[in-house]
Amino acid sequence: METRALSPRWRLIPIVAALGALAVLLTGGTVAFLNERLYERQKLREAQVQAQILAASVTAALVFEDQAAAHEYVGALRVNPEVMAAGVYGRRGLVAGFARPGEPALPPDPDSDPGADPARRLTVSATVAQGEMVIGNVLLRMEREPAQRRLARYGGIGLLVVMACLVLGVLAAAQAALAKANRALAVANRDLRQQIQEREKAEAALRQTQKMEAIGQLTGGVAHDFNNLLQALAGCLSLVRKRARNPALDPLLDAGQQAVDRGAKLTQQLLAFARRQALRPEPTDVRDRLLGMSELLARALRADIALELDLAAGLWPVEVDPTQLELAILNLAVNARDAMPNGGQLRVEGANCAGLPADPGEGLAGGDYVRLVVRDNGTGMEPAVLARVFEPFFTTKAMGKGSGLGLSQVYGFARQSGGTVRIDSAPGVGTAVTLLLPRSSSQPAQAQAAATVQDGTRAGRLLLVEDDPVVGAVLADALLDMGFAVQRATTADEALSLLAGGAALDLMLTDVVMPGKLTGVDLALEATRQRPGLPVVLMTGYSEQVAAGTPFTVLPKPFQMDDLVAALDRALGRNPIRP
Amino acid sequence: MALGRTWLLGLWLATLPGPEPATAQPVPLEYPVKAAFLAKFGPFVDWPAGSFTGPESHLAICVAGEDPFGDALDEVAREHSVAGRPLAVRRLPPRDGAEGCHILYLGEGADGLLGSVAGRPVLTVTDAAMAPAARGILHFEVREDRVRFHVDDAAAARAGLGISSKLLGLALSVVPRG
The missing domain is CATH 3.30.450.20 (PAS domain)
Structure with missing residues (x-):
């Protein structure tokens, strides 16, 4: 300039x-x-x-x-x-x-x-x-x-004039060169400043990413342990209900079960933020999903808030977990509602974004995306607040009003789905949260009828591999109640030695994360190698991703006994127990 | 001795063509030349203001002793003037004083007057051809067939006269004023 x-x-x-x-x-x-x-x-x-x-x-x-x-x-x-x-x-x-x-x-x-x-x-x-x-x-x-002598007399003056011209010329040339160098220097300086700014931005983004990653690790670890506790608690409640057969206890057991359910939901959100939740991505029609949940959204909002859906026709399908997508939209809607105490307008916009450039700072690959914007005209946020909104447990809501996990879930979901989330807000103007979700190449499947869980007595020899003694004991009891003959192992090594010892098995139910060199996945692979056709069910409270891509049935923790029965049946259904 | 020589010289001057062919003029005789000189000295000499009776009074050229010029002097005097003053030629009778004279030519036998005018503003002119021993302020001498003169500027100073350097430049010799 x-x-x-x-x-x-x-x-x-x-x-x-x-x-x-x-x-x-x-x-x-x-x-x-x-x-x-x-x-x-x-x-x-x-x-x-x-x-x-x-x-x-x-x-x-x-x-x-x-x-x-x-x-x-x-x-x-x-x-x-x-x-x-x-x-x-x-x-x-x-x-x-x-x-x-x-x-x-x-x-x-x-x-x-x-x-x-x-x-x-x-x-x-x-x-x-x-x-x-x-x-x-x-x-x-x-x-x-004579003219010659006269010329000689003026030669001095002439020489001086020529020298002066020469000096002027040299000065001008030097000045021009200097100006040129100055211009080059200014350009270089501008480039350098720009680079510094970009670097600072990248470093800030990296720091933020690292922070989120660290928090994610911590959150994931806590959630995993907590999940195990909840699993044990849920099993206990289930067994107590079954064995006591006392209707007087039912209200108490129901209350306990509700508390466990709420805790499970909390850990699910934590895991969602930690991006360790069990996503089941499938080609999803965003438009269908959003229209389908508009009733739910309207209920979540108050009467003084107008909901407006502005979804472009022909939205591309996206490869996301539809449940998590709905949860993310719901979380955003709830946040918007709380930001508009005196009413207002909530707009959900959807549009196709073709050929977005890659953004390494956000971990975004270039390509086609579907953009969802949830926009409110509420109180908005200060920049200091804006910088921390994605952190788990960070909340500006009154004590007990919010978990501080809503936007964390949105963030984790978007990143885990290969997209990203951006947030724009100004105090007094409102907030707009933009979700960018990658386009899917395949078409969404038609809705399937929910599988019905079969009831009845089960039979067979089952190897239960679970390191947590409480969870293991509760599970074993429940399985025994179902009619399985249960054999227990606490580590993969122990289970392998049982296999090597020639134990007769019809089914293996194993945790994924266990002490020892081998994970549950490794164990399952080894077991099916030794005994081809052995049905295996993997339980995981930590990372379903580890198990994803394996041919085994995966059961996310915490689960209800019905889920367990369904999973075992699925595994056995593919490989029915021989009589 | 001097007399005979001068006469011989005069004769020679009268008969031979002049040494300066550039003028292409007949050689003037010695005394007409001297007469012209007497008439031409005036502009190169300053007399004290008191030596003239009025602003337009005559400048007197006096000839004492034997007059060698004849009419020549009167002719040239008529042709010349000095700063507007006409020239008057007076021939002094023997034993007469030089009262009123501004230029005094001392002819043969008049050198006695030299002493009587000393210290008065009179330009005394002596002639080697007339009295070689007598020395006025100006002294004619013929050298290399030409009329020349010596100047005694010291005597001029004593007489209260100023002599132009231009005139001094033509002199054969100059006695500088002390």
Whole structure:
């Protein structure tokens, strides 16, 4: 900016230098011309003075007609090399005089000197007077300085002028080079600043990512352990209900079960943020999903909030877990509601975004995305708040009003789905949360009828691998109740040794994360290698991703006994127990 | 000795063509030249203001002793003037004083007057041809066939006269004023 403002002035420098050089040349020429004129005048005056002196000194000689004296006086001028010829004229003509060799002879009449070349000779005359009486004339022919010598005299000035022009030229060139270097430097500086800014932005993004990652790790770990506890608790409640067969206990057991369910939901959200939740991504029609949940959304909002859906026709399908998508929209709607205590408008917009550029800072690959914007005109957020909204348990809501996990779920869901989430907010204006979800290449499947869980007595020999003693005991009891013959192992190594010992097995139910070198997945792979066709069900409270991509049935923790039965049946259904 | 020589010289001057062919003039005789000189000295000499009776009074050229000029002096005196003053030629009778004279030519036998005018503003002119021993402020001498003169500027100073340097420039010799 600065350089552009300066550059026109710098660009004038060569012109100014040229003008300066011209001025110097003109001045030099004028000085030389004036000098020359002054010199001419001075020469003329000198010649006239000399003629006057001669005229005065020869007065007596003319008066007394002393030719010898006149000769003497005229001859004295010979010492001046510039005097080429001199003559003293009396009333009767030339009295005395001389002309140097090669010089035309003196004229008979002093009033005109036709013999002299005016370019080379300066002719002056003076009258010789006694009192007021003119008694004669003197004539002097002086040498004009030859052109060559005159040129030599002005050579000094010429040299100075040329040097001045040269200096001006060099200065102008140096100035131009300097200006050019300055411009280059300014450009480099601008680039550097831009790079620094970009780097700072990238570093900030990286720090934020690392922070979120660290929080995610922590959250995931806590949620995993907590999930195990909930699992044990759920199993216990289930067994108590079954064994006590006392209706008086049912309200208590129901309350406990509800608490467990709520805890499970909490851990699900934590895991969602930690991006360790069990996503079941499938090609999903966002439009269908959102229209389908508009009833739910309307219920979640208050009557003083207008809900507006603006979904472009022909939205691309996206590859997401539809349940998590609905949860994310719901979370955003609830946040918007709380940001509009005096009512307002909630808009959910959906549109296709073709060919988005990649954004490494957000971990976003280039390509086609569907953009969902949930926009409210509520209170908005300060920048300091905005910077932390995705952190789990960060909440501005009153104690007990919010978990601080809503936006964390949105964030985790978007990132885990290969997209991203952006948030724009200004105090008093409102908040807009933008979800970018990657386009799916396949079409959404038609809704399937929910599978019904079969009931009934199960039979078979089951190997239960679970490191947590409480969870293991509860599970074993429940399985025994179902009619399975249960054999237990606490680590993968133990289970493998049982297999190696030739234990008869119809089914294996194993945790994924366990102490020891092998995970549940490794165990399942090894077991099916040793005994092809062995049905395996993996339980995971931590990372379903580990199990994803394996041919095994996966059961996310915490689960209800019905879920367990369904999973076992699914596994067995593919490989029915031989009689 | 001197007399005979001068006479011979005069004769020679009268019969031979002049040494300066540039003028292409007949050689003037010695005494007409001297007469012209007497008439031309005036402009080169300053007399004290008191030596003239009025602004336009005559400048007197006096000839004492034998007059060698004849009419020549009167002729040239008529042709010349000095700063507007006409020239008057007076021939002094023997034993007469030089009262009123501005230029005094001392002819033969008049050198006695020299002492009587000393210290007065009179330009005394002596002639080697007349009295070689007598020395006025100006002293004619013929040298190399030309009429020349010596100047005694010291005597001029004593007489209260100023002599132009232009005139001094033509002199054969100058006695500088002390």
